[in-house]
Amino acid sequence: MHGIPSKTLNDGLEVPAIGFGTANIKGSAGVSIISSAIDTGYRLIDSAFNYENEGAVGAAIRRSSIPREQLRITSKLPGRHHSYKKAVTTIQESLLRAGLDYYDLYLIHWPNPKQEMYVEAWQALIDAKKWGLIRSIGVSNFLPEHLEKIIHETGVTPSMNQVELHPYFSQETQRSYHQEHGIITESWSPLGRASHVLENKDIQSIAQTHDKTIPQIILRWHIQLGALPLPKASSAGRQRENLAVFDFSLSDQEMHTINKLTKPDGRIHDQDPAIYEEF
Numbered sequence: 001m002h003g004i005p006s007k008t009l010n011d012g013l014e015v016p017a018i019g020f021g022t023a024n025i026k027g028s029a030g031v032s033i034i035s036s037a038i039d040t041g042y043r044l045i046d047s048a049f050n051y052e053n054e055g056a057v058g059a060a061i062r063r064s065s066i067p068r069e070q071l072r073i074t075s076k077l078p079g080r081h082h083s084y085k086k087a088v089t090t091i092q093e094s095l096l097r098a099g100l101d102y103y104d105l106y107l108i109h110w111p112n113p114k115q116e117m118y119v120e121a122w123q124a125l126i127d128a129k130k131w132g133l134i135r136s137i138g139v140s141n142f143l144p145e146h147l148e149k150i151i152h153e154t155g156v157t158p159s160m161n162q163v164e165l166h167p168y169f170s171q172e173t174q175r176s177y178h179q180e181h182g183i184i185t186e187s188w189s190p191l192g193r194a195s196h197v198l199e200n201k202d203i204q205s206i207a208q209t210h211d212k213t214i215p216q217i218i219l220r221w222h223i224q225l226g227a228l229p230l231p232k233a234s235s236a237g238r239q240r241e242n243l244a245v246f247d248f249s250l251s252d253q254e255m256h257t258i259n260k261l262t263k264p265d266g267r268i269h270d271q272d273p274a275i276y277e278e279f
């Protein structure tokens with residue numbers, strides 16, 4: 001896939017080892033930014049019903065000369081539509097907004113455990129896959145207990161789980177669970193949303209050794225952890241910079257230095273899926 005290594009999901013779908021994040025990228029300006037990302041070489045595009053940008057993603061796909069089958073397009077089901085019936089119509093609505101016949105990936109955005117409806121939502125995704133509306137189904141922000149529940153109640157294991165993951169919150173336990181169950185970890189806010197992690201002295205020193213930038217070192221760290229990062233960047237320059245992470249490797253010692261930066265309270269906005277809800 002365009003010089004970017006790929007990963008194979010548990011249902012056989014191949015996806016690139018890095019994708020493009022699109023939160024807050026929407027409207028006509030958003031179409032230009034997403035088109036630029038596709039031109040730069042991104043083939044996996046993350047979006048969500050709640051980002052209000054499925055239309056912009058669809059327009060960028062139509063503007064691009066890349067055949068549809070070479071792209072991997074993701075959207076996500078919002079918390080207010082977890083009932084089976086609403087989930088099915090929301091998937092249909094996502095497709096209509098994007099002008100697509102199918103999504104490559106569709107995820108449940110948040111488990112919202114107090115609502116206790118995510119198993120119903122999962123059943124809707126399972127059926128939508130059977131009907132050909134989605135090629136691969138996954139979840140986002142599911143803790144091991146939520147994953148256990150959907151696997152136990154439906155017998156279907158998600159192909160991926162998109163979770164908050166950056167050097168200040170490295171999610172070791174969650175990643176081990178995914179590995180044991182054949183679930184790919186996708187990293188949201190892989191650059192810590194450009195917070196102070198981009199000024200970290202330890203990462204800066206590793207960057208100097210490799211003649212790379214701090215974002216490139218962080219993205220390489222994700223890749224060597226086995227996670228699939230989804231950096232968002234608005235300019236073509238940063239989009240290119242973030243893709244140039246396949247021509248060097250971090251040593252075990254450098255990985256260890258970055259692994260040690262994690263903190264129990266390292267989440268950017270304290271969004272613990274056990275209690276945090278998003279609709």
Ligand SMILES: NC(=O)c1ccc[n+]([C@@H]2O[C@H](COP(=O)([O-])OP(=O)(O)OC[C@H]3O[C@@H](n4cnc5c(N)ncnc54)[C@H](OP(=O)(O)O)[C@@H]3O)[C@@H](O)[C@H]2O)c1
Binds near residue numbers: 140162
């Ligand atoms: N599933 C979920 O619940 C969930 C939650 C949050 C995010 N996500 C997904 O994950 C994606 C990424 O997360 P995110 O957007 O929160 O944060 P992020 O990708 O960690 O960071 C984005 C920020 O980093 C800046 N940036 C990007 N490349 C840079 C570079 N090379 N040098 C310096 N700054 C750089 C961007 O600036 P510019 O844009 O100005 O270039 C932007 O401010 C989202 O877009 C979304 O698709 C999912």
